[in-house]
Amino acid sequence: MSVYGWVSNYQRHPLGFALFVKPLFTVGYGTRTSREQKFAYLEAFVPYLEHNKSVGIELFRMNREHRADVRLVGIEFYDLYDRRHQHWFGDKGTNALHGRLRCDYRDGRFTSIPGARPRGPKVVYDVETEGSA
Numbered sequence: 419m420s421v422y423g424w425v426s427n428y429q430r431h432p433l434g435f436a437l438f439v440k441p442l443f444t445v446g447y448g449t450r451t452s453r454e455q456k457f458a459y460l461e462a463f464v465p466y467l468e469h470n471k472s473v474g475i476e477l478f479r480m481n482r483e484h485r486a487d488v489r490l491v492g493i494e495f496y497d498l499y500d501r502r503h504q505h506w507f508g509d510k511g512t513n514a515l516h517g518r519l520r521c522d523y524r525d526g527r528f529t530s531i532p533g534a535r536p537r538g539p540k541v542v543y544d545v546e547t548e549g550s551a
Contacts, residue, residue: 419479419480419481419482420476420477420478420479421476421477421478421479421480421486421488421521421523422474422475422476422477423441423443423462423474423475423477423488423490424472424473424474424475425439425441425462425464425467425472425473425475425493426467426471426472427467427468427469427470427471427472428470429469429497431469431498432469433469433498434469434497434498435466435467435468435469435497435498436464436466436467436495436496436497437465437466437495437496437497438463438464438465438494438495438496439463439464439465439466439467439493439494439495440461440462440463440464440493440494440495441461441462441464441475441490441492441493442459442460442461442490442491442492442493443459443460443461443462443477443488443489443490443491444457444458444459444460444488444489444491445457445458445459445460445477445478445486445487445488446486446487446488447480447484447485447486447487448484448485449483449484449485450483450484450485450524450525451483455487460477460478460488462475462477467495480523482526484523485522485523485524485525486521486522486523486524487520487521487522487523488520488521488522488523489507489519489520489521490507490519490520491506491507492504492505492506492507493505507519
């Protein structure tokens with residue numbers, strides 16, 4: 419079974435493409451029968467992402483007997499003007515991270531947990547806390 423991450427480009431300008439997109443995920447994994455859980459960082463790479471487009475990235479494969487918790491914790495990319503943008507969970511750039519930021523798989527079922535944050539000018543900075551949605 420494959421687990422995918424999706425990255426979307428919501429820049430306002432029609433020429434707002436993103437280059438060298440690198441999302442960073444944390445992955446907690448283990449077996450259904452074990453309480454022990456291991457953790458890893460997983461960095462993906464998308465060479466080019468057009469304005470208003472999305473791309474799916476196969477992050478990893480696992481057996482049905484396993485469980486996993488995947489979270490997007492950061493993303494960086496370069497824009498049209500070769501400026502580097504970095505957005506990390508818990509930082510002021512966190513408003514660029516929005517959508518379904520956490521996926522949990524256990525007992526043959528995926529649960530995708532939304533972590534919506536507003537985006538745009540004059541957005542009030544607020545960090546999502548565990549359990550809020």
